Amino acid sequence: ADIDLQAVHDTLVSVAFMAGRMILAANPNSISTDTKLNAVDIVTETDQAVERMVSARLRDAHPSFAFVGEETYQAGVTRVTDAPTFIVDPIDGTTNFVHSFPNACISLGLAVGRRPAVGVVYNPFQDLLFTGVRGGGSYMQRNASLEEGRGRGERVRLPLGGADAPPPPLGDLSSALVSIEWGSQRDGENFEVKARTFRRLAAARESGGAMVGGMRSLGSAALNLCACAAGQLDMYWEGGCYAWDVAAGWCILSEAGGRMVSGNPGGWDTELDSRVYLAVRGARAGQKELVEEFWGVVGDGKME
Ligand code: IPD
Numbered sequence: 001a002d003i004d005l006q007a008v009h010d011t012l013v014s015v016a017f018m019a020g021r022m023i024l025a026a027n028p029n030s031i032s033t034d035t036k037l038n039a040v041d042i043v044t045e046t047d048q049a050v051e052r053m054v055s056a057r058l059r060d061a062h063p064s065f066a067f068v069g070e071e072t073y074q075a076g077v078t079r080v081t082d083a084p085t086f087i088v089d090p091i092d093g094t095t096n097f098v099h100s101f102p103n104a105c106i107s108l109g110l111a112v113g114r115r116p117a118v119g120v121v122y123n124p125f126q127d128l129l130f131t132g133v134r135g136g137g138s139y140m141q142r143n144a145s146l147e148e149g150r151g152r153g154e155r156v157r158l159p160l161g162g163a164d165a166p167p168p169p170l171g172d173l174s175s176a177l178v179s180i181e182w183g184s185q186r187d188g189e190n191f192e193v194k195a196r197t198f199r200r201l202a203a204a205r206e207s208g209g210a211m212v213g214g215m216r217s218l219g220s221a222a223l224n225l226c227a228c229a230a231g232q233l234d235m236y237w238e239g240g241c242y243a244w245d246v247a248a249g250w251c252i253l254s255e256a257g258g259r260m261v262s263g264n265p266g267g268w269d270t271e272l273d274s275r276v277y278l279a280v281r282g283a284r285a286g287q288k289e290l291v292e293e294f295w296g297v298v299g300d301g302k303m304e
Contacts (some may be wrong), residue, residue, distance in 0.1 A: 005110070005118050012108040015053075015054055024274050044093050054106075073242070073244075089244040092220045105222050109120070123254060127146070134255070138256045140158045168231075171292065172212060173293045177214045178235045178294075180237045190239060196299075197301065220246055221238060221249065224279070225249025237277070241304035
C-alpha cells in the first residue's frame with residue numbers, strides 16, 4: 001500500500017519536539033557518559049532515554065515499519081532492508097551535547113526501498129527544524145516549536161532550494177566552504193585517508209590561497225547535511241558515519257536540490273550504509289564540476 005509520507009512527517013515532527021524537550025532538560029553538569037568504540041565514541045543516558053521514547057512512539061504510530069536506532073544497533077545483525085524503516089539517531093552530535101556546544105540534534109528518517117523518503121532534523125538548542133519529504137520539497141523552520149501567537153518572535157518557514165528558492169551557481173573549490181569531520185575512528189588505514197584528506201584540502205595553491213576556501217568541523221553529520229541543504233555550506237565530506245547519521249539529512253538535502261555521492265573518488269551512486277559520503281549543495285550549475293575537483297584534490301584514498 002502507498003505510504004502517506006506527509007502523515008509520517010507529521011508524526012516525526014511531533015516526536016522530534018518531545019525529544020528536544022528531553023535533551024534540553026538534561027542537566028549538562030550531570031550527564032553521565034559511557035564509551036562505545038573508544039574514548040571519543042560516547043553515549044549518554046539521554047541518548048538511550050530518547051531512543052527508547054522515540055522507538056515506542058514510532059512503533060505505536062506505524063507498527064508495521066522496521067526500526068533502526070543508533071543505540072540499539074548490533075553490528076553484523078541490524079540491517080536496513082527494502083521495508084519501510086525508521087532510521088534514528090537520538091542525539092547526533094553527542095560530544096557537542098556533552099559540552100553544551102549548541103550544535104546537536106535529533107535525526108529521524110524514514111527509508112523506503114533503502115532510499116530516504118522522509119527526514120526530520122531538529123536542533124532544540126536553536127529551536128531549528130529541518131524537514132524533507134520525497135517529492136514534497138524541504139524546509140527550514142526557525143522558532144519551530146513555538147505555538148502560533150505566543151509573541152516570542154514568529155515561526156519562520158523557509159523553502160530550501162527547489163523552484164521557490166533557486167540556489168546560486170557553485171564556484172570552484174578554492175572558494176567553497178566545506179565541512180569535514182574526524183569521526184570516531186582514529187587509527188588504521190581509514191584514519192590515514194582522513195588525515196590526508198584534511199591535509200590536501202588545507203594546502204596552499206601555487207596560484208595563492210588554499211585548495212579549499214574554508215574548512216569546518218561542526219560535530220553533527222545531520223546538521224552538516226542540513227547546512228548544505230540550506231546553502232550555508234557548499235560541501236560536506238565524511239568517512240565512517242552510519243545510516244542513522246545521514247538518512248534524514250540526505251532526504252532534506254536531495255529535496256533542496258543537493259546531491260549525495262560516495263566520498264570515495266568516482267562513486268556517483270551511493271547507498272545509505274556506504275559509510276563514506278560527499279554531499280554537495282543544490283545549485284543552478286557547477287555541482288558535477290565541484291565534485292570532480294574535490295576528488296581530484298583528495299586523490300587516491302579509499303575508505304572501507
Ligand atoms: C557523530 C557525529 C559526528 C560524526 C560522527 C558521528 P553521534 O554522531 O555525527 O559529527 O563525525 O561520525 O558518529 O555519535 O554524535 O550520534
